[in-house]
Amino acid sequence: MLELLSYEFIQNAIMAGVLVSFASGIIGSLIVVNRMVFLAGGIAHTSYGGIGLAVYFGFPIFLGASLFAVGASLLIAFITINQKDKIDTFIGLIWAVGMAIGIIFIDLSTGYNVDLMSYLFGSILAVSLNDITYISILLTIIIFIVTFFYRQILAVSYDSEYANLRGINAKFFYTLILVLSALTVVIAIKVVGLILVIALLTIPIYIAEKLSSSLAFMMFISGVLSSLFTLIGLWLSYQYDLTSGATIIMVSALALSLFLPINAMMKN
Amino acid sequence: MSLIEIKKLSFAYGKDTVLENIDLEVRERDFLAIIGPNGGGKSTLLKLILGIISSKSDTIKIYNQKPMANLSDIGYVPQNTNINVNFPIKVIEVVMMGHIKGKKEREKSKNFFHRYFKIGYNEFEKSCALESLREVGMAEFADKKIGSLSGGQRQRVMIARALCAKTKILILDEPTASIDVSGQRQIYELLKFLNKSITIIVVSHDISVILGYANRVAHINKTLTFHDISNYQKEIKTDDKHFCEVEMLQMLGECKC
Numbered sequence: 237m238l239e240l241l242s243y244e245f246i247q248n249a250i251m252a253g254v255l256v257s258f259a260s261g262i263i264g265s266l267i268v269v270n271r272m273v274f275l276a277g278g279i280a281h282t283s284y285g286g287i288g289l290a291v292y293f294g295f296p297i298f299l300g301a302s303l304f305a306v307g308a309s310l311l312i313a314f315i316t317i318n319q320k321d322k323i324d325t326f327i328g329l330i331w332a333v334g335m336a337i338g339i340i341f342i343d344l345s346t347g348y349n350v351d352l353m354s355y356l357f358g359s360i361l362a363v364s365l366n367d368i369t370y371i372s373i374l375l376t377i378i379i380f381i382v383t384f385f386y387r388q389i390l391a392v393s394y395d396s397e398y399a400n401l402r403g404i405n406a407k408f409f410y411t412l413i414l415v416l417s418a419l420t421v422v423i424a425i426k427v428v429g430l431i432l433v434i435a436l437l438t439i440p441i442y443i444a445e446k447l448s449s450s451l452a453f454m455m456f457i458s459g460v461l462s463s464l465f466t467l468i469g470l471w472l473s474y475q476y477d478l479t480s481g482a483t484i485i486m487v488s489a490l491a492l493s494l495f496l497p498i499n500a501m502m503k504n
Numbered sequence: 505m506s507l508i509e510i511k512k513l514s515f516a517y518g519k520d521t522v523l524e525n526i527d528l529e530v531r532e533r534d535f536l537a538i539i540g541p542n543g544g545g546k547s548t549l550l551k552l553i554l555g556i557i558s559s560k561s562d563t564i565k566i567y568n569q570k571p572m573a574n575l576s577d578i579g580y581v582p583q584n585t586n587i588n589v590n591f592p593i594k595v596i597e598v599v600m601m602g603h604i605k606g607k608k609e610r611e612k613s614k615n616f617f618h619r620y621f622k623i624g625y626n627e628f629e630k631s632c633a634l635e636s637l638r639e640v641g642m643a644e645f646a647d648k649k650i651g652s653l654s655g656g657q658r659q660r661v662m663i664a665r666a667l668c669a670k671t672k673i674l675i676l677d678e679p680t681a682s683i684d685v686s687g688q689r690q691i692y693e694l695l696k697f698l699n700k701s702i703t704i705i706v707v708s709h710d711i712s713v714i715l716g717y718a719n720r721v722a723h724i725n726k727t728l729t730f731h732d733i734s735n736y737q738k739e740i741k742t743d744d745k746h747f748c749e750v751e752m753l754q755m756l757g758e759c760k761c
């Protein structure tokens with residue numbers, strides 16, 4: 237165990253895991269209380285388009301995915317604010333088209349398929365110091381925004397109509413939450429992969445929601461739980477040579493399935 | 505002086521006309537009750553006044569300006585208080601949402617973070633919110649999660665949220681629909697007291713409340729019939745306590761001059 241900790245890639249993985257857990261704990265809480273899980277799913281899958289384009293044009297994949305995801309989140313914000321009727325249809329469309337763009341551009345660029353698996357299933361054991369720097373900066377920005385605009389974000393999330401009446405620009409904060417979700421989704425992809433990112437953004441949060449009577453506390457607990465699951469998952473995946481992303485999600489899911497009945501029993 | 509002036513207002517959701525040719529003037533320190541059947545357009549009219557929805561022609565003037573221009577002067581209790589009941593939020597936080605951002609009190613704050621970084625709530629806002637909760641009989645629930653309250657308790661909290669904004673106009677959409685009899689009384693007495701200095705508009709189906717507290721009654725069913733009922737109030741009070749909506753409507757119909 238201690239010997240394990242001396243490897244640099246393990247140290248990086250632990251750091252990245254904890255940082256991403258707190259980012260996804262905070263943003264996941266906002267996604268869940270604002271009922272944006274489906275929207276976040278759309279953003280996550282659309283970001284694959286950005287990965288494809290980045291691979292094809294040869295610029296950094298993180299950057300490509302982030303830009304594409306932010307673009308998608310702005311589009312989704314615009315649609316959900318202005319076109320309340322057919323949100324599902326539009327999100328489904330963006331979701332699929334983003335994926336398709338990604339797949340086609342990766343087809344067009346040769347010899348990249350192996351590495352691509354890491355975007356689908358995560359590659360926490362391959363995070364670099366650069367990645368960690370980027371993740372730290374993003375987490376700092378997120379904490380900064382959530383601290384300074386806590387009451388606005390809380391008001392908009394709880395009752396956006398009333399928030400508007402109190403002079404808070406609900407559309408702006410709604411869009412801000414989606415953009416932050418996009419950026420968080422991209423770093424979370426690094427840890428658990430595109431396919432499982434929604435699980436990371438929701439499972440620890442469902443548990444935290446049941447334990448919290450305030451949004452701030454829910455964010456914090458989500459971060460702690462998510463870190464715990466990530467580290468346990470990481471250790472198990474290393475020990476038994478399993479895919480890290482999937483193992484982390486299974487640990488979280490197991491925790492949730494133990495928590496729910498216990499929580500129900502405690503209530504009675 | 506007229507606070508709210510509505511002239512020839514019509515409104516439709518899509519093709520269905522909900523309000524037609526509404527003329528309404530609300531004066532300072534009015535206690536206006538709005539009655540009418542379900543789907544008559546009462547909530548729609550309130551939302552238009554508040555600027556939550558808008559009609560194409562700007563026929564609503566508040567202090568001679570567009571509705572949204574005077575947001576900080578209007579408090580509101582929405583009809584549906586059951587939104588987001590599982591949200592992790594404490595009662596006191598819901599009430600503090602009533603404060604408008606950037607008010608002067610903020611600068612006086614002793615809390616360092618609050619004063620210099622504008623983070624969180626200051627002690628003034630907290631005590632003001634607690635005071636409002638006390639007024640609606642909910643002070644002991646301040647730190648409870650909103651989802652753990654009953655429907656009527658939640659409605660009281662929403663009234664407290666509107667009160668703590670300390671506005672000049674208070675608009676309430678069926679604020680006591682699920683509140684018990686003594687609670688209703690308490691809240692209407694409070695409104696009556698507030699009415700000494702502020703203007704109140706309330707939608708209600710409760711006739712005894714309307715006759716006991718309002719100075720004017722508007723009946724809305726697509727169109728608006730507007731009446732000064734003070735004469736009737738006197739008659740009825742000496743008469744009979746039991747008074748149903750049908751009689752009320754008849755009475756209002758009679759004097760449709």
Ligand SMILES: Nc1ncnc2c1ncn2[C@@H]1O[C@H](COP(=O)(O)OP(=O)(O)OP(=O)(O)O)[C@@H](O)[C@H]1O
Pocket residue numbers: 517522540541542543544545546547548549583
């Ligand atoms: N968001 C909406 N979209 C479309 N139609 C609506 C909407 N809100 C209300 N309506 C319609 O407008 C009409 C008036 O509704 P409104 O809510 O103003 O009635 P109300 O007088 O407040 O009724 P209640 O006593 O039940 O509260 C109804 O026929 C309703 O179906």
Ligand SMILES: [Mg+2]
Pocket residue numbers: 546547548583677
């Ligand atoms: Mg209504």
